[in-house]
Amino acid sequence: MEYKEFGKTGWKVSKVGFGAWQAGMREWGNDYSLDDVKSAVSTAIENGINFFDTAEAYGDGYSERVLGESLKGHEAFVATKLAGFNVGNPEKSIDRSIRNLGRSIDLYQIHWVPSYYSNLEKTIRVLEGMVKKGKIGHIGVSNFPREMLEKAIHMTKKEEIVSDQLQYSLADRRVENSITEFCKKNRIEVIAWSPLGRGKLTGKYFDSKMPFTASRTMDIGKKGLVPEDLKSALRKISEEKGVSIPKISLRWLVEKGAYPIPGAKNSSQAESNASIFEFQLSESDIKKLDHASDLFLNGEYTNLMPRIVPNFAMKILIKRFL
Numbered sequence: 313m314e315y316k317e318f319g320k321t322g323w324k325v326s327k328v329g330f331g332a333w334q335a336g337m338r339e340w341g342n343d344y345s346l347d348d349v350k351s352a353v354s355t356a357i358e359n360g361i362n363f364f365d366t367a368e369a370y371g372d373g374y375s376e377r378v379l380g381e382s383l384k385g386h387e388a389f390v391a392t393k394l395a396g397f398n399v400g401n402p403e404k405s406i407d408r409s410i411r412n413l414g415r416s417i418d419l420y421q422i423h424w425v426p427s428y429y430s431n432l433e434k435t436i437r438v439l440e441g442m443v444k445k446g447k448i449g450h451i452g453v454s455n456f457p458r459e460m461l462e463k464a465i466h467m468t469k470k471e472e473i474v475s476d477q478l479q480y481s482l483a484d485r486r487v488e489n490s491i492t493e494f495c496k497k498n499r500i501e502v503i504a505w506s507p508l509g510r511g512k513l514t515g516k517y518f519d520s521k522m523p524f525t526a527s528r529t530m531d532i533g534k535k536g537l538v539p540e541d542l543k544s545a546l547r548k549i550s551e552e553k554g555v556s557i558p559k560i561s562l563r564w565l566v567e568k569g570a571y572p573i574p575g576a577k578n579s580s581q582a583e584s585n586a587s588i589f590e591f592q593l594s595e596s597d598i599k600k601l602d603h604a605s606d607l608f609l610n611g612e613y614t615n616l617m618p619r620i621v622p623n624f625a626m627k628i629l630i631k632r633f634l
């Protein structure tokens with residue numbers, strides 16, 4: 313495993329993390345069990361991963377509980393998220409997440425840009441107070457486009473925003489248009505969610521349809537397709553190096569300076585996702601992958617969640633779907 317300093321936190325974190333949405337045991341199909349997820353976490357730890365991401369919204373706290381139990385006795389950098397509909401009462405959410413995880417929170421992220429009916433500045437003030445109380449280590453955001461990220465940075469007084477967790481992969485590169493460079497300049501870490509495009513960048517669905525799960529609803533239709541150029545670039549590099557396609561997709565993100573947090577449903581996926589430093593990607597490999605995925609630069613990164621939806625309605629939607 314390779315590690316690097318996570319922004320201004322003082323933590324040395326594995327360059328690839330572990331996404332625990334799957335541990336919520338909802339919306340990812342029924343082809344895996346709770347034991348599978350627990351052994352995925354154990355395998356990740358055994359393979360040197362020390363960066364774990366979850367959210368209060370995943371399985372309505374279930375993912376946090378499973379992750380907390382599986383991490384018991386292990387030192388790890390644990391990140392969770394404040395659901396957008398709870399921004400009005402972050403302390404209550406933090407206390408619940410700490411109870412679920414059975415430990416304090418190292419990185420606390422605002423899950424998505426709050427609705428127009430919420431006061432982001434007030435939320436940030438409370439989060440700064442939570443750092444002082446030692447309940448959370450650091451403050452991060454998620455799904456914040458550049459403009460909103462800058463606003464959040466200006467709103468801080470005592471702490472800094474250390475990271476922005478964004479959808480970023482070979483199948484979605486919009487963040488490169490406006491956010492990644494800004495983050496680099498300001499020492500804000502980019503955490504890449506859905507780094508395997510929810511499975512479509514693993515190669516196993518290149519010749520077949522991805523199984524339909526609620527978590528994949530956004531990938532229906534054309535957006536879900538991997539272009540032939542990208543398939544063949546991934547296949548070629550995989551054959552040349554004798555490493556599997558998902559490892560190449562993840563390693564490309566590390567080379568871009570992001571922290572991928574692939575979700576794993578079982579031990580073998582976790583083992584594969586941790587072993588991405590056993591080969592090198594040359595500059596020419598990266599250029600080929602860049603070229604083959606250029607069309608995914610199209611469009612600005614915008615907030616996925618409609619900001620006009622009031623918190624109570626968002627709560628119903630998310631509780632139903634995550």
Ligand SMILES: NC(=O)c1ccc[n+]([C@@H]2O[C@H](COP(=O)([O-])OP(=O)(O)OC[C@H]3O[C@@H](n4cnc5c(N)ncnc54)[C@H](OP(=O)(O)O)[C@@H]3O)[C@@H](O)[C@H]2O)c1
Pocket residue numbers: 330331332333334340341365366423454455477478504505506507508509510511514516523558573574575576577580581582584585
């Ligand atoms: N901040 C946000 O708004 C946000 C949004 C989404 C996700 N996230 C975070 O990001 C994490 C990762 O994103 P994600 O889970 O949406 O997508 P992902 O990591 O791109 O894809 C995960 C899926 O890919 C397949 N897979 C994983 N590793 C594999 C391997 N080595 N070989 C073959 N298949 C493999 C599994 O599905 P199958 O076996 O069914 O193919 C798995 O469920 C989440 O767990 C969560 O922590 C955050």
